[in-house]
Each structure stands twice: as C-alpha cells, then as structure tokens.
Amino acid sequence: MKKLWNGRFKDHAAGWIEEFGASISFDQELVMEDLQGSLAHVEMLKECGIISEDDADQIIGGLKSLKAKAERNELQYDVANEDIHLNIEKMLIETIGPVGGKVHTGRSRNDQVATDMHLYLKKQVEAIINEIEIFQEVLMVKASGHIETIAPGYTHLQRAQPISFAHHLMAYFWMLERDKERYQDSLKRIDLSPLGAGALAGTTFPIDRQMTAEKLGFSDLYQNSLDAVSDRDFIIEFLSNSSILIMHLSRFAEEVILWASQEFQFIELHDSYSTGSSIMPQKKNPDMAELIRGKTGRVYGHLIGMLTILKGLPLAYNKDMQEDKEGMFDTVKTIRTSLKVFTGMIDTMSVNVQRLWDTVKKDFSNATELADYLAAKGIPFREAHEIVGKLVLKCIEEGKFLSDVNLEEFKESCPLIEENIYDVLTPEQAVKRRNSYGGTGFEQIKLQLKQAEKALNKE
Numbered sequence: 001m002k003k004l005w006n007g008r009f010k011d012h013a014a015g016w017i018e019e020f021g022a023s024i025s026f027d028q029e030l031v032m033e034d035l036q037g038s039l040a041h042v043e044m045l046k047e048c049g050i051i052s053e054d055d056a057d058q059i060i061g062g063l064k065s066l067k068a069k070a071e072r073n074e075l076q077y078d079v080a081n082e083d084i085h086l087n088i089e090k091m092l093i094e095t096i097g098p099v100g101g102k103v104h105t106g107r108s109r110n111d112q113v114a115t116d117m118h119l120y121l122k123k124q125v126e127a128i129i130n131e132i133e134i135f136q137e138v139l140m141v142k143a144s145g146h147i148e149t150i151a152p153g154y155t156h157l158q159r160a161q162p163i164s165f166a167h168h169l170m171a172y173f174w175m176l177e178r179d180k181e182r183y184q185d186s187l188k189r190i191d192l193s194p195l196g197a198g199a200l201a202g203t204t205f206p207i208d209r210q211m212t213a214e215k216l217g218f219s220d221l222y223q224n225s226l227d228a229v230s231d232r233d234f235i236i237e238f239l240s241n242s243s244i245l246i247m248h249l250s251r252f253a254e255e256v257i258l259w260a261s262q263e264f265q266f267i268e269l270h271d272s273y274s275t276g277s278s279i280m281p282q283k284k285n286p287d288m289a290e291l292i293r294g295k296t297g298r299v300y301g302h303l304i305g306m307l308t309i310l311k312g313l314p315l316a317y318n319k320d321m322q323e324d325k326e327g328m329f330d331t332v333k334t335i336r337t338s339l340k341v342f343t344g345m346i347d348t349m350s351v352n353v354q355r356l357w358d359t360v361k362k363d364f365s366n367a368t369e370l371a372d373y374l375a376a377k378g379i380p381f382r383e384a385h386e387i388v389g390k391l392v393l394k395c396i397e398e399g400k401f402l403s404d405v406n407l408e409e410f411k412e413s414c415p416l417i418e419e420n421i422y423d424v425l426t427p428e429q430a431v432k433r434r435n436s437y438g439g440t441g442f443e444q445i446k447l448q449l450k451q452a453e454k455a456l457n458k459e
C-alpha cells in the first residue's frame with residue numbers, strides 16, 4: 001500500500017515490521033482529539049489565507065464526515081497507515097481527493113500528536129477531578145452518620161486511642177482533597193497548545209498559533225517549538241499525581257479488607273461489591289478493594305516506564321515517545337474505574353456500630369486518659385505514664401481492664417485518683433474530650449465537616 005511518506009523510499013518494510021512500528025492499535029483512542037485538532041488547524045489555514053477558502057471548506061467537510069463516522073464507530077483503521085494521524089489523513093484524501101493532503105500544510109505529526117495528547121488529558125483530568133468530588137461527597141455523607149460511632153484508632157496496628165469512625169473516614173476525604181488539588185494545579189501545564197511547533201523548528205507559513213489555541217480551548221501556548229514537541233512531563237506529572245491518588249486508595253482498600261475480615265468485622269460490604277469462592281461456600285471476598293490495591297502496581301509501573309522512556313532522549317521528537325500512550329490511557333482508565341468502584345463500595349457498605357463499640361470497651365486504649373488525668377492533677381506526664389504502665393501490666397496479669405479496677409486499687413497506684421475516673425475512662429469521654437483543633441472530639445468533627453463542605457464548594 002502506498003504510504004503518505006513514500007517519496008524517498010525504494011523498498012518497503014515487511015508487514016510484521018510495520019506492525020512493530022505502528023501505534024494505531026492504541027492511539028485510535030485519540031481519534032476525536034485528532035479530528036478536533038485538524039479542524040482547528042484547517043480553519044486557521046483558511047483564515048490566515050494559507051490555503052484557499054474552497055480547499056479549506058472541502059477539507060472541513062471531509063473532516064466533519066469522518067467525525068460523524070467516528071462517533072458511530074464506523075472508521076476502519078489500517079495498520080499499514082501506522083498511526084491515528086496518517087489513518088485519518090489517508091481517509092480524508094480517500095473521501096475528498098488529493099486536496100485532503102493540504103491539511104498537513106505547516107504542521108507535523110510531532111506537534112499534531114502532542115496536541116492530541118494535551119486535549120485528551122485535559123478532558124480526562126477534568127473528569128477525574130469530578131469523580132474525586134463525588135467520592136468526597138459520599139465520604140462526607142457516611143461520616144456525618146457516624147460522628148458518634150466510636151471505633152478503635154491504631155498505631156502500629158495496635159489499639160492506640162478510641163476515635164470517631166467519622167474521623168477515620170474524613171482522613172481520606174482530606175487526602176482526596178490534596179489529590180484533587182494536585183490534578184487541578186497540573187491543568188495549568190496540560191492546558192497549553194503545542195500546535196504550530198511543526199516538526200521541531202516552527203514553520204515558514206504565516207500561521208497563527210494563538211488562533212488555533214483559542215479554537216481548541218487552550219489557555220496558553222508553548223513558547224519554544226522544540227520544547228512543545230518533546231515535552232512529555234505533563235504526562236509524567238499526571239502519572240505521578242495518579243500514583244499518589246492510587247496509593248491513598250490502596251491504603252483505604254487495605255483497611256476495608258481488614259475491616260471486612262472475620263477478625264475485625266467492623267463493616268460489611270454490600271453483596272454487589274463482593275464475590276464468592278468457587279470452592280468455599282461460606283466465603284464473601286472483598287475482591288473490589290483487593291483489585292484496587294493490586295492495580296496500584298500498574299500505575300506506579302507506568303510512571304517509572306515514562307520516566308525511563310524520556311531519560312536521556314535528545315531533543316526533539318524521537319520514536320521512543322510513541323511509548324507514552326498506553327501507560328497514560330491505562331492509568332486514566334484505572335483511576336477512573338477505581339474511583340467509581342470505591343465510591344460505590346463505601347456508599348453501600350454497612351458499618352457494624354455495635355461491634356466497634358464492643359471492641360473499644362474491651363481494651364487498654366483508654367490508658368492515655370488515665371495518664372492525662374494524672375498529668376492534669378499536676379503529676380509530670382512522664383511519671384503519670386509510668387504509673388499507668390504499671391497498672392496496665394497488673395491488669396493484664398489479672399485478666400481485666402482499667403475500668404474493672406476498683407477505687408482502692410486505683411488509689412494504691414496513685415492517691416490522687418478519684419471516683420470521677422470511671423467516667424473519664426469511658427470510650428465516649430475519651431473521644432469527646434479530644435477537642436483540640438482537627439482532633440477526633442465530636443465538636444471538632446462537626447467543624448471538620450463544615451470545612452469539608454467549604455472545600456467542596458470552593459471552585
């Protein structure tokens with residue numbers, strides 16, 4: 001088959017070599033962006049008088065008919081035409097004749113592909129931001145219903161201090177808030193037009209880059225044509241922002257998996273977010289959470305892949321850069337589906353309030369309350385810590401908890417302890433009294449939810 005770049009060639013590559021070099025199997029994902037970019041380019045060529053109105057109108061008509069076909073999924077791609085750009089140009093020429101070849105006036109595939117990628121990523125990042133917000137709203141609603149649900153808080157996965165379950169959920173809200181801000185900030189660098197950079201050096205045609213940028217909805221232009229065609233750091237930034245986001249999701253997933261286990265039983269996942277076992281009839285597995293935890297690996301992999309591809313590449317375009325796409329597409333898909341699945345999973349899970357409650361009643365996570373109680377009575381905290389530590393050890397040896405210690409025994413440990421200690425030791429008091437800003441105290445959580453509401457409405 002005749003290539004669009006065949007002039008200086010005497011021979012042609014075997015089909016399997018062509019296939020190795022081709023990207024059409026995956027870059028067809030960019031078809032809409034490619035058509036959008038070409039339309040803006042041709043309109044500009046027309047308005048700048050670089051091609052005749054008549055030629056431009058024919059090309060615009062051809063591109064629009066291809067767009068309509070693309071929307072109906074009717075375009076037939078050919079691997080012999082290598083990539084989405086050459087496939088579309090070839091189809092255009094087949095549709096309207098040789099005048100279609102004028103679409104590539106003053107342009108190169110190098111600025112064309114970069115433009116497509118910027119358009120694509122801008123749209124996807126905006127969608128991701130929106131999906132993060134939907135998840136945040138679900139977290140807020142869940143948290144609002146569990147302000148007074150007391151749960152064990154952990155450090156080292158050992159019971160540490162009781163907390164409100166809402167507080168735990170809201171910790172993820174704020175991680176997501178920062179993830180969202182990172183994506184928002186990155187838009188500044190994605191929202192740039194490389195179009196008009198040509199192959200690497202600009203063009204001799206009197207093009208208007210500002211005009212194409214405006215037509216495509218970009219806020220600004222790349223200032224250097226070499227940089228415009230060889231920059232992929234906007235993709236690296238996307239992959240690294242996505243790596244941080246999915247790391248957060250993975251931590252949350254791990255907790256969901258623990259919470260749903262027989263050992264914890266803090267939550268029950270809805271059947272629609274769980275699977276059974278083909279052999280063990282009793283099983284209800286948290287597959288979705290496990291998968292999200294697992295998918296973290298591929299997102300990190302794509303980040304490392306992209307960093308490695310660019311490392312040491314001389315300016316400007318190199319074919320290595322064709323490897324920028326699959327990781328980006330896969331990351332977009334992974335992040336978007338993971339967010340959606342997680343949102344539904346949290347929305348539909350039920351929280352085992354009684355179990356959480358029973359758990360905090362039978363542990364030593366109120367030991368800090370006793371130490372703080374003594375410190376508040378003027379005993380240096382370090383001494384208070386020692387007194388309580390000894391008492392905890394005694395309780396463990398006698399098989400009881402601090403609330404089972406009678407007043408006489410308490411007074412043996414420290415004569416300053418009074419009857420009101422029993423109230424102080426209850427989990428609800430332990431939570432309620434942690435009223436420092438950002439703490440787990442009920443009043444603080446209510447304030448936190450207000451701040452969260454503000455953060456969500458700020459844009």
Ligand code: ARG
Pocket residue numbers: 023027083084109110113317319321322323
């Ligand atoms: N398919 C190519 C890519 O994705 C498009 C740019 C090709 N440019 C070139 N000079 N071969 O990178």
